[in-house]
Amino acid sequence: MMNWRGATAILKNELARFFRTAFGSILSPVLTTSLYIVVFGAAIGGQMDPSQFGGASYGAFIVPGLIMLTLLSESTSNASFGIYMPKFTGAIYELLSAPVGVAETIFGFVGAAALKSLIISAIILITARVFVDYEIAHPVLAVGYVVMVAASFALFGFIIGLWADGFEKLQIVPLLILMPLTFLGGTFYSVQMLAEPWRTVAQFNPIFYLINGLRWTFTGSSDVPIGVAFGFTLAFLVLCVAVIAWIFRTGWRLRE
């Protein structure tokens, strides 16, 4: 039977770690995203033709992409750091010797990482409202979709944290893979603006579907069908859960 007290203890512990450094954890992504909105949305965006973005202002167009950028990087790095630190300090002994299994660990570590990135994303969304006048066409679906993406990438980050055997590896995936793919996935532009072959190439970027999924919930239109974006995210989530279950069963990178 699942050890709920154990699961919530891990969740609370991880959240407490986040709130201990809340100032830096929140301020840094909020500042970065605000700069993107000010520079791209307000300064450059004024020169853009709204017809290229489904009639929305450029500032409103980039908000979902920026939220996705934050969600992906924060969920991944929070979760990878969360499980890597106990491995690094040796405190993982307690988790391994406690009556907690894969379900409790995912609930605690991944839940906390996803929650943290959702809190930061919500703050960014509110901050964006100061600079940009955006609407959310499907608010319930937007919340559901954002939660699903945060959970998926927190699971992905958890796997990275287990795999990493040094701080350098912890940074490789978020900085060298996720960040470029997010920028190239249509955060700042619509793929309709790209010439071939880049328009086709962009469709092989998985992040493209995530950004467009969220953009659809904001504007009601996107470059891809919403079902594809939701299906893709759900498949990624299931894959990550399966990988973590395998890791716990075999003890890979956890038990000697």
Added chain:
Amino acid sequence: MGGPILDIRGLEKTYKGGTKALAGVDLTINKGEIFALLGPNGAGKTTLIGAICGLVNPTAGSIHAFGQNTAKSWREARRKIGLVPQELSFDMFDKVIRQVRYSRGMFGCPPDEARIEEVLRSLSLWDKRDAAIRELSGGMKRRVMIAKALAHDPELLFLDEPTAGVDVELRRDMWRQIDALRAAGVTIILTTHYIEEAEEMADRVGVINKGRILLVDDKDAIMAKLGRTEAHFTLATPLAEIPAAFAHYPLTLEEGGMRLVYRGGDGTGKGKREVAELAQTLAGAGVAYTGLETRESTLEDIFVDLVEQGAQEQAA
């Protein structure tokens, strides 16, 4: 002492590189006892504890704790087991009380501030409850590790080298705390390479080397079997032979008859008594001596003998 609380059969662990850390360990631990596992560095002590507590995947063998196979009923077993590892491993930036609460919660126990206070007070940490762990001294950090392990009231507690690298005063303090735990009914398994620690604390002693248990017995029984008293009487005048009146004592003459040596006893005090008798009767029998040195063999002598004997057997 109660019945078995832990039963290990044929436990083996071979690491990926081929190192055999455990080579078929059989061991039974009884409820309520303090068991000291002695062994040199690399003997397999930490691997054995790791295998029982879930940190190491054994290659072969079985572990039953509280009558249940830990591979199957791991949740039930782990709820009742506490572990204090050798290394200080926790979130150094967190507060003492929060870390102890965290441990209690992780092991599935409901919040209980009174119990947390009790644990912290018993380890003289209550005044430091709101301090960040990194601000504490090395000894206090080690106590935080123990507090975390005790937070869920384990019935079986593993202490891996609890006094490694701590000063004498703190070591004695730690022994008092271990004694208090035993009085509270906690079964304790401690690994150490300080023989003095095993001699002071343990009810039973096991000696492990190269992944094999070389000996397990009551500490007193080991001392009785292998304990010896040695006394050197430096004589005023040399003796040609041992007087007949002392023939029933295990005596030898050394250094050209200038030294009368007693080697006997069984670790129960018999040796000391016989040396005292000798000291009195030698003077009465006209055998004058100018000096007397006595020495009791310790667990360390026994341990060194066993390890050396094991090495010789393996070489053969």
